Amino acid sequence: MIMEPALLSTPLHSSVLWLIPFLPLFGAILNGATGRWLKNTKVVDFFALGSMAVSFLLVVYTFIQLMGRAPVDRSVTQTVWTWLTLGDAHVLGGLTTNTMTWAYKVDPLSACMGLLVTGVGFLIHLFSTGYMADERKNGQYYRFMAYLNLFVFSMLNLVLGANMIMMFLGWEGVGLCSYLLIGFYFEREYAAIAGKKAFVTNRIGDFGFLIGFFLIFMVYGSVDFDTLMGMTRTILARPEITLFGLSHAPTWWFNLIGCCLFLGACGKSAQIPLYVWLPDAMAGPTPVSALIHAATMVTSGLYMIARMNFIYVNAPVALSLVLFIGALTALVAASMGLAQYDIKKVLAYSTVSQLGFMFMGMGAGAFSAGMFHVFTHAFFKAALFLGSGSVIMACHHEQDMRNMGGLRKYMPWTFASMGIATLAIAGIFPFSGFFSKDEILWKVFEGWYAGGTYHGSTLSLVTWCMGMIAAFMTAFYMVRLMVMTFFGEYRGAGHDPHGLTVPSEVHHAADDHSHDAHGHDAHGHDAHGHDAHGHDAHGPQEVPWNMWVPVFILALLALVGGFLNIPHSLHWLGSSHFSEWIAPILYQVHPAEGPEAASSIEYILMFVATVIWAPAAMGLAWVFYGADPTWARPRAFVKRFPELFEWVNAKYYIDEFYEAAFIGPCKQLGAQLWAFDVWAVDGMVNGAARTTLNVSHAAHWFDAKIVDGLVNLVAWILQQVSGGFRKLQSGRVQNYAFVMFLGFLVFAFWKFLAC
Amino acid sequence: MADMNQVLFVSFLLFSVGVAGVLIRRNALVILMCVELMLNAANLNLIAFARHSGTVGGQAFALLVMGLAAAEVAIGLALVVALYRKKDTIQVDQINLLKG
Secondary structure: OOOOOOOOOOOEEOOOOOHHHHHHHHHHHHHHHHHHHOOOHHHHHHHHHHHHHHHHHHHHHHHHHHHOOOHHHOOEEEEEEEEEEEEEEEEOOEEEEEEEEEEEEEOHHHHHHHHHHHHHHHHHHHHHHHHOOOHHHHOOHHHHHHHHHHHHHHHHHHHHEOEHHHHHHHHHHHHHHHHHHHHHHOOOHHHHHHHHHHHHHHHHHHHHHHHHHHHHHHHHOOOEHHHHHHHHHHHHOOOOEEEOOEEEOHHHHHHHHHHHHHHHHHHHOOOOOOOOHHHHHHHOOHHHHHHHHHHOHHHHHHHHHHHOHHHHOOOHHHHHHHHHHHHHHHHHHHHHHOOOOEHHHHHHHHHHHHHHHHHHHHHOOOHHHHHHHHHHHHHHHHHHHHHHHHHHHHOOOOOEHHHOOOHHHHOHHHHHHHHHHHHHHHOOOOOHHHHHHHHHHHHHHHHHHHHHOOOOOHHHHHHHHHHHHHHHHHHHHHHHHHHHHHOOOOOOOOOOOOOOOOOOOOOOOOOOOOOOOOOOOHHHHHHHHHHHHOOHHHOOOOOOHHHHHHHHHHHHHHHHHHHHOOOHHHHHHOOOHHHHHHHHHOOOOOOOOOOOOOOHHHHHHHHHHHHHHHHHHHHHHHHHHHOOOOOHHHHHHHHHOHHHHHHHHOHHHHHHHHHHHHHHHHHHHHHHHHHHHHHHHHHHHHHHHHHHHHHHHHHHHHHHHHHHHHHHHHHHHHHHHHHHHHHHOOOOHHHHHHHHHHHHHHHHHHHHHHO | OOOHHHHHHHHHHHHHHHHHHHHHOOEHHHHHHHHHHHHHHHHHHHHHHHHHHOOOHHHHHHHHHHHHHHHHHHHHHHHHHHHHHHHOOOEHHHOOOOOO
């Protein structure tokens, strides 16, 4: 048997924890089951938002409970029921019987994630009540809200689950909900295809995740996070680990597990090489893009790595892989964002790029820095996505930024919110992005800096350079987005002095928002356009309160969120609450060291980043797009390097490469297998059927002629024989009486003659 | 005092008439009457032999047969009535439900 390690903490048992995930589930079930028949969609709102609000309050309550306890005891658990018991499994420690429970655990990390999921989730639900207003009429509204609630349930299972099975349940659940919501307008082919793409790409990642998960179970004999963390030291003390006939040092196995799990994180969190689904996922409604594809679901890979930090800190190769892939993704995705015109595509590549930053932080071993960027990013990217949703709605479902412009005058709240979020993502002091992004870049740099010796790994230096370039690009494309959308003159409604607009794709593929579920007849669209929010005659207008308020709240959070985690070097501003808060769940390789002295080099880098680097990028974008309303410079640039622009605009043809390298061969293999199926397998089956048919024809003939013939012969003989007797039975009483009389006479004669 | 043989001859005739009636006539009532004839032929024999042997057992037996005949007629007539209600006829040649 495996030795149970002494747990570090004494968790607090709670009986209301299960309500946090289950309330949204109840909301989803209620809305999903009854929504179809509800005339008043306000009832749907009540269930969906009410369950989210109560769930959020419960998380807040649990969070306050946690704050009141000592750091090592910050854990609230609830075991709801025993899920399954695994008997006599062969693991490293011998035979084990493992009981997997449906259990929830709130510790500092999952409490923060829970706050994020329910809090941001609630705001996005609120935004959806305005954004999805068109769906209220065509009866699809309840479906959207039910999916959204189901997503929150899955996501909460993922972050609050106390073991890997629960995490995997949530992991697959969010994948399912993502699929359902991307394909929400499933009557449009491109949305259905995008949903399928997201699902299949995630399956590739899930394969790695499952393998890693099985390996962990083989090594530890448990799936419970607390047990895993507590046993790590014992496992590491082994000279070597033998599994499947392979003997290697524990670190080798940890590297393998780390790489497998990272493949899963790549799928879910859209990292190279599995990032391709996220830009396509923009086919879903914009609130979905904000909630699932920016704030929560795509961060589950990060959460998983932070949760498995005890694996990663002992797996240097896997950690380097995370660092490199993160940096590469941050750079490549940011460069793709430079040349996109679809407002949501820019934000999608921005999300991929920012996720890359988070993985860089993880890869540098700075789990708290990476997680902190998850939170700040959730605030500003959700604000940006929701703001872009408002913009798209105000521009009558136009997504091409060339057809926008000048919206600052019409939509002051949205402009202010998105402006704050832009400054945050660009990393301008004192917005939240500054603190989180520079912390990550500093930690990466520190890997090379190595306490002033500059003897760290070259990889750190390379990735730091990539990160800095990506940060520059981030500031550039965000200001480009803001300028194209909000500055200058409104270029919609036929007003276009500089010839910048392109034919609108509103009525074709790029439209994200449903006009009408039952086809694209012009009448349907016009009628909708007028009564929903005015039309071209009025120009763009600010969106209703239930849409701009959530955006503004998120922008405020993006403004102040950074002060929750002040780097050591800036301690005169405040302390690193977040890092300290999250420290108990991190595996300590060495005894904790005292806080390092603020190094002057960190000051210089920070100063350069926020005063020179990011503003330079923003200034460049302003010069290109803002100062000159004809966009002469970028157009000259495109004219000078048409291939370069085309290459970037087409996202380096990576989708096409995948199509040619993997999907095409897969399809061909499928066709081959299909042909084999048709010729060989079906042939064999049909041949067997034909043989059986012939045999049964013969058997039928034998049966009909020989067997039935014999039976009929017997019957015929009996019939002939019985025919004679039948005539005796005339039914006439007098016949019988006559026979009786005859019999009497015969008897009498015989009697008397015999005497 | 008639001769024993004469009585037996009359009895034989009566019985033959009864048998012929039962076998030939189609009307159920007539058949019943012919059965009575046969019974009475038997009664005549019983009484004749009783006188011949000088005992009274035959006479007593004839009385019993008379009672039995009365009962038989009651049941037979009831059957005929039931038959008539069921089939609207008492012609026995039309009643052949048991024909094979």
